[in-house]
Amino acid sequence: MVEDINVLLERLNFSEEEWIRVISSNVKSSKIQGYEAWAVEKIMSGEKVNKNAVYRVLNSLWFTKEDVNFVELKEGVILVKFGVIEDRKRILNLPPWLFDQCLFAMLPYVKDQDLDTYSLNISPFWLRIFNIPLEYMDKQVAIDVGKTIGEVVAIDWRDNDGKWTKYISVKV
Numbered sequence: 001m002v003e004d005i006n007v008l009l010e011r012l013n014f015s016e017e018e019w020i021r022v023i024s025s026n027v028k029s030s031k032i033q034g035y036e037a038w039a040v041e042k043i044m045s046g047e048k049v050n051k052n053a054v055y056r057v058l059n060s061l062w063f064t065k066e067d068v069n070f071v072e073l074k075e076g077v078i079l080v081k082f083g084v085i086e087d088r089k090r091i092l093n094l095p096p097w098l099f100d101q102c103l104f105a106m107l108p109y110v111k112d113q114d115l116d117t118y119s120l121n122i123s124p125f126w127l128r129i130f131n132i133p134l135e136y137m138d139k140q141v142a143i144d145v146g147k148t149i150g151e152v153v154a155i156d157w158r159d160n161d162g163k164w165t166k167y168i169s170v171k172v
Contacts, residue, residue, distance in 0.1 A: 037082040038109035039092060042120035045076070045102040054099050062091055077115060080106070096123045124153045128167040137165065146170035 043049050055070045062068065066083020073079050082088040088108070097104040105123040129145055139155060146152035149172045156169035 035109055035111050037085045037088050039080040039082065039088055039106050040073075040109050040115070040118050040120065041078045041080050041104050041106040042118075043076045043078070043099075043102050043104055044121075044123075049076075049100065049102055051078075057099060058097065062087070064091075073115060077120070079109065096125060124171050126156070126169055126171050128169055130167045132168060137168065142168040142170055146172050 043054070051070070051072065058070075059068055064082060064084075064087040066087060068083065068087070069081040071079040071081065080088075082091070092106060092108060097106070103123060105120045107118055107120065127146075127149065129142070132141060132145070142155045143152055145168070146155065149170070152170060152172055154171040156171075
């Protein structure tokens with residue numbers, strides 16, 4: 001049976017008219033971007049989550065320039081297709097997302113990367129570090145303190161024109 005199908009497929013040819021139709025139906029809009037604008041997201045929950053409600057809420061919160069599509073790849077893992085790279089970049093840099101007490105870990109999609117190799121079991125958080133003596137309030141101390149907690153992703157350092165700040169923000 002398989003051999004018969006292979007023989008038939010070998011003889012399959014498109015006419016010039018069919019070939020043009022097939023090619024032209026695959027042409028994408030210049031606005032829509034490919035996998036570079038995608039992200040992989042995992043819902044960290046032991047219980048079943050209403051995915052449609054999650055999609056509606058996230059769509060309304062994100063205020064994206066283009067539509068966002070959600071595709072479930074496997075239980076709890078979702079492919080988020082942003083319309084443009086700028087939307088994905090902005091959403092990935094915002095705080096961790098919660099829905100109904102469930103945390104979402106989101107990473108940029110990498111072409112040809114196996115789903116099991118994404119580190120979707122960790123999520124960076126912004127931490128506020130208080131009670132640092134005034135003479136030690138600088139960028140390097142923020143980085144050093146952040147490194148004791150985990151990998152430093154970013155620091156929010158505003159000099160405030162030399163004024164004292166109550167805390168240092170570190171994303172780890």
